[in-house]
């Protein structure tokens with residue numbers, strides 16, 4: 614079997630993230646060491662079903678697992694209660710028990726959907742993450758956040774449940790459409806801003822494709838440390854929301870036509886400009902972050918007004934009473950949680966948009 618990069622996430626229970634080529638076709642033998650003999654329910658979406666489901670099922674069966682499969686229609690708009698209900702009814706019809714296991718095969722939506730189903734089916738069963746997009750590889754497959762969207766907003770119902778293992782097959786990432794790859798690169802750049810020069814400089818080189826395994830491994834290693842120290846997002850883990858307050862607002866204002874990664878990229882750039890404009894940063898930071906995002910083909914601004922973004926952001930779950938915690942990039946490798954009154958958010962966003970033609974904040 615090829616050599617994989619392995620990162621241990623020391624939560625309770627602990628699990629291993631494996632990163633490398635050819636993992637899907639070897640998933641059966643690899644999971645035998647992570648999961649006791651059981652039935653495997655592979656949950657995926659209609660796009661990934663066509664591409665990878667057969668490979669995964671073949672490997673699982675050859676390793677002695679009994680397998681059943683369920684595919685839901687692809688798209689963020691299907692990350693909802695109706696899809697969850699379809700998955701739960703399927704698991705019940707298949708008589709999956711607490712000693713069995715789910716596999717989340719796909720991008721962020723499949724990971725969130727299957728993870729949340731695993732968290733609530735029979736009050737919680739084991740699951741494995743097999744990310745097939747860069748966004749899922751560098752961020753959402755690790756750390757145990759699972760969620761579905763409600764009509765009122767994104768990820769408003771969810772649970773924390775750590776996976777039993779993560780298998781990240783880098784071969785899947787080589788054929789992603791450019792915009793989908795770029796969306797994942799946004800989360801990698803975000804992690805670089807949090808983590809420091811070693812990862813940020815790798816992202817700055819552009820062309821993440823050439824250092825793919827290294828970038829993913831560094832993102833995962835950084836996130837693993839944060840999650841180990843603050844699994845339930847009581848403090849430090851909130852840093853991982855860098856760019857997300859404005860990013861989620863952009864997604865919402867666009868009726869979710871702007872993908873998550875592209876929205877986070879713009880949100881990150883807006884926060885970097887705001888940090889500089891409000892003298893919260895330790896020096897110039899925005900130009901470097903924006904240049905890095907642009908190198909990945911990502912946006913660094915948005916057409917929406919500060920007012921529209923503020924209103925959308927205040928409906929987000931990051932608000933707590935009359936205050937909201939935002940993540941401020943002070944330098945590469947030094948970000949800070951800043952709690953501000955909700956009444957100041959408009960000014961902060963306006964400052965971040967200030968160099969946009971025709972925008973007065």
Ligand code: GLY
Nearest residue numbers: 752756758850853
């Ligand atoms: N995506 C941010 C987190 O897992 O906390």
